[in-house]
Amino acid sequence: MEAFPLDVERIWPYVLPFPLEVDKRRAIWRVLMSRVGLDIIRNLKIDEKTYQKELISTLPFSNKSIIRLLKRMVDAGLLKEGLEFVDVDGRKVRVKWYVPTPLGRWLILFVRHPDEVPQSLAKSAVKELFQLYIPSVAEACRQLGLSLEDLSTSLNESLLREMIRESPKHKPRVVVYGCLALDIYGVLEEFPRLGEGVYVKSVRQMQGGMGANVAVALARLGVPVAFIARIGSDTAAAVALRNLIENGVDVSNVVVSDADTPKTLILMDREGRRKLLIVATESCALSPDRPEEASLAPLEECSLVYLGEVFVEVAEVIARTAKKLGKKLVYRPGGPYMRLGLERLRPVLENVDIFVMNELGWQALRNHTKEELTQPAQLLDYGPECIIITLGDRGCKVYQEGSEQEFPVPEELKRRFGLVDATAAGDSFTAGLIKGLLEGLSLEKAIKIGQVASSITCSRMGSSTSLPTLEEVEHAMNELGISLA
Structure with a gap:
């Protein structure tokens, strides 16, 4: 499958996976089109609770505007909310907190610069992206008659080319x-006789x-x-x-x-003898x-x-x-x-x-x-x-x-x-x-x-x-x- 040509060298590494429901998509657009919403996203903690009072004390907007946008983000499936009791001057006080959903975490990555996000969090978010996208992409392929194998090959080709592009170069x-091949090692007690099956004790893969x-x-x-x-x-x-x-x-x-x-399948018996089977094509x-x-x-x-x-x-x-x-x-x-x-x-x-x-x-x-x-x-x-x-x-x-x-x-x-x-x-x-x-x-x-x-x-x-x-x-x-x- 040929890659779609882009007229730019590099694109933003994060895309926004919009939900299928129309009302949720509209809610997300309203958040993104609001300065209040964008500032809330920039101040949300990506991997832990963010308290409502922290946002109110930090952001230069009215309490009403902040609370309204937070509710909109909860309704859109971007945030989960909850209450907990904390001690304030010897009194138990209820405070509201928010935690980003997987979609919310991806929205934070979408708004922030990649350098602002810790690598470990970015890694987990990328994994979540695939978990969000793969079922929808598979369904789209089925509806459009596209081959999932071709799509997988195209993805692998792109990843390999990126590995090569990023690799060190020298004189x-x-x-x-x-x-270049993949060697697959199998260790067994003894080689099978003609028509016989034996168990391989261990398998390793290497270049x-x-x-x-x-x-x-x-x-x-x-x-x-x-x-x-x-x-x-x-x-x-x-x-x-x-x-x-x-x-x-x-x-x-x-x-x-x-x-x-x-x-190359490399089989070794307990005496160290080897048998090699090579699967390769001229292509x-x-x-x-x-x-x-x-x-x-x-x-x-x-x-x-x-x-x-x-x-x-x-x-x-x-x-x-x-x-x-x-x-x-x-x-x-x-x-x-x-x-x-x-x-x-x-x-x-x-x-x-x-x-x-x-x-x-x-x-x-x-x-x-x-x-x-x-x-x-x-x-x-x-x-x-x-x-x-x-x-x-x-x-x-x-x-x-x-x-x-x-x-x-x-x-x-x-x-x-x-x-x-x-x-x-x-x-x-x-x-x-x-x-x-x-x-x-x-x-x-x-x-x-x-x-x-x-x-x-x-x-x-x-x-x-x-x-x-x-x-x-x-x-x-x-x-x-x-x-x-």
């Missing part, structure tokens, strides 16, 4: 192109997606980073996007669409059908580009632009893109500096390439200066012109950080590698940072929630005597 050292994880990992390692992706307009997108923003990732170039956010990725969504402007400011799970046609444009601007490019597209074969990836690889994949990715690339691939070193002929094959807890292999090196994970690192969950280990390793390269370290030393970061990640449950901070990585290296000298 990035790294620009990440990739995918996922390889590219998004790398962006968060870099931010936690102290690297200014911008994330560029196409996201959905559902609540899953809001949960995931919020985590990037809270970690200081610049998301100002993220594009909101009407697609569903990709979701929630940077696509050649929408080339303008893959913003290239941030490339001019950064030092390095990380290119993740992006359509090959889009990746080719990004890689070519990065090369032209003299930016180092790390390409890590993930398994599904490896299955396209080397023939499809070749236009991207021509402009890649470092090509990263895991063992399964290498096997997928071999199996789906027409020509025979026997060694990862063959990929150097297609453009990359360096090929890195990650091997899980065995470390990684690095192929460069004329050399092949293996970098095992140090045993002391394995002992210090046991394996709990390997999700996001590759994301953490790649972020640590990039951090080291940005600091001017050699590839070997940058790999050490990646291995420490990855080991910490593996010792924790979760994807983006398991990514370590720079302080944690430095502490682990100092504790274990891992030197970068």
